[in-house]
Amino acid sequence: MAGSHKEIFTNAYLVCMIEQGKQCELNILKRAGFGLYLSDDSGEEVLLPNKYCTEEMKPGGKVKVFIYRDSEGRKVATTQAQKIYLHEFALLKVTAVTVVGAFLDWGLDKDLMVPFREQKQKMEEGRWYIVYLDLDQKTDRLFASNRVERYLQNDELSVKEGEEVALVVQQKTDLGYAVIINHAHKGLIFDNEVFKEIRIGDTLKGFVKKVRDDQKIDISIQPLDYRSANDANSKLICKQLEENDGFLPLTDKSTPEEISAQFGISKKAFKKSLGALYKQRKIEIQPGGIKLL
Numbered sequence: 001m002a003g004s005h006k007e008i009f010t011n012a013y014l015v016c017m018i019e020q021g022k023q024c025e026l027n028i029l030k031r032a033g034f035g036l037y038l039s040d041d042s043g044e045e046v047l048l049p050n051k052y053c054t055e056e057m058k059p060g061g062k063v064k065v066f067i068y069r070d071s072e073g074r075k076v077a078t079t080q081a082q083k084i085y086l087h088e089f090a091l092l093k094v095t096a097v098t099v100v101g102a103f104l105d106w107g108l109d110k111d112l113m114v115p116f117r118e119q120k121q122k123m124e125e126g127r128w129y130i131v132y133l134d135l136d137q138k139t140d141r142l143f144a145s146n147r148v149e150r151y152l153q154n155d156e157l158s159v160k161e162g163e164e165v166a167l168v169v170q171q172k173t174d175l176g177y178a179v180i181i182n183h184a185h186k187g188l189i190f191d192n193e194v195f196k197e198i199r200i201g202d203t204l205k206g207f208v209k210k211v212r213d214d215q216k217i218d219i220s221i222q223p224l225d226y227r228s229a230n231d232a233n234s235k236l237i238c239k240q241l242e243e244n245d246g247f248l249p250l251t252d253k254s255t256p257e258e259i260s261a262q263f264g265i266s267k268k269a270f271k272k273s274l275g276a277l278y279k280q281r282k283i284e285i286q287p288g289g290i291k292l293l
Contacts, residue, residue, distance in 0.1 A: 018044050018075060020067045021086025021133055021142050026077070028061045038065065038077055048077040069141050071110065082107040084133045088183045089148065089168045091201025093128050104131065104144055118145035130170055130180075130201065152186050154215040159185065159208050162224055167204040179206070179219055187217040194221070196264035222269070233265050233273040238282065238292065246292040251285060 018024065018040050026038035026046070035049040036057055048057075048065060057063055065077035083106045084090035092104040095111050102123035103111035114123060114131060123129060123146065131144040132151045145151070148170065159165055159181060167187070168180040176190040177198055189198075189206070198204075210218040223232065240263065241248055250258060252274055256267040263270060274290065277283045284291040 017042065018046055018067055019086070020069065020075065020135060020140075023064055023066050023082075023085070025062050025064050028057055028059050028063055030059050036063075038063065046075045046077050048079070052077070052079045066108070068108065068110070073141075078108055080108050084112075084131070084144075086133050086135060086142070089130055089132050089151075089170075089180050091128050091130050091168075092144070094123050094125050097123060097125050104129075106133075106144075112142065112144050114144045114146055118143065118147055120146045120148070128201065130168070148180075152180065152184065154185050154217065157185060157211065157215065157217070158182065159211075159217070161208050161211055163208045165206050165208060165219070167202075167206045167219065167221075169198055169200055169202045169204065171200060179204075181206075181208075181217060181219065185217060187219040189219045189221060195260045195266050195269075222265075233263070233269050234277055236263055236265070237270075237273055237277065237290075241283070241290065241292040247289055249289040251287075251289060 018026070024040070026040055029037045029039045029045060031037075032047075035047050035051075036053050036059075037045050038048055039045045046067060048063065052065075063079070065079055066082050067075055067077055070076045083092060090106075092106055092112070094102050095105050096103045101113050101115040102119065102125075103113055106112040112133075114129075129146050130148055131146050132148060133142060133144055134151075135141070136143055165181050165187075166183070168183070170178045170180050172178075173188070176188055176192075176194065179187045179189055181187045187206075187208075204221055206219045206221045207224045208217060209220040209224065212218070248262065250262060250270075252271045254267075259265065259267050259270045265273075274283070274285070278285060282293055284293055
């Protein structure tokens, strides 16, 4: 029983510790020669070096910071804008390759290491890679991994059909674009569902269109509620007309490529919105284009 109490106490203590790899709001405790000492509700302290401090930061106040370990292994805070968070994916650039691994620019002064064992293929300086930010349980240090598949699973899904999700574009495939869903699952956007430019590493909003019997997930980047989609497309067309002096040289006879280039939507969606706007007497369809009324 005593061991059980000790385990519960230890787990509770760990929960209260200042977490690395995340942005958190901490109390400004006191000023020192090297900067400001910050603390959380558990009383753990961490230093925010002088170069990140401003005159507005005073003891008794609060500040949002990102936590990581410096080269000497101490937890340190920064107000720099980081490009990746713990247990999430992002596209980052390799700044150097050394005898211990590759190093990535993640927005902080100290680069993020990808050990050789965490590289799916040998990384090269100057190239960009999709990586996952994790915490080494032995050393308590943050590291990045390019072995993306290791951190994705579709056996136990936390999403359902119709749900809005966050996406990271992972790679181009023969069928479309492989995407990472909510930093947890694998999904696919089919080519015939893409009506705007998509690049590797893009973060997008999407919708779960279908969950297949084999747990594969089809994703749409168009709203699944077609009435909402039509309203959004109508607003887009009107906005583009306003920005172009009330006229655009596009009609329902225009090619799908011309429509996609201008609005990022399919020809079918464009024609539906065009018809709705015409019935509402918001536009006039002329031989050479559409005019805003």
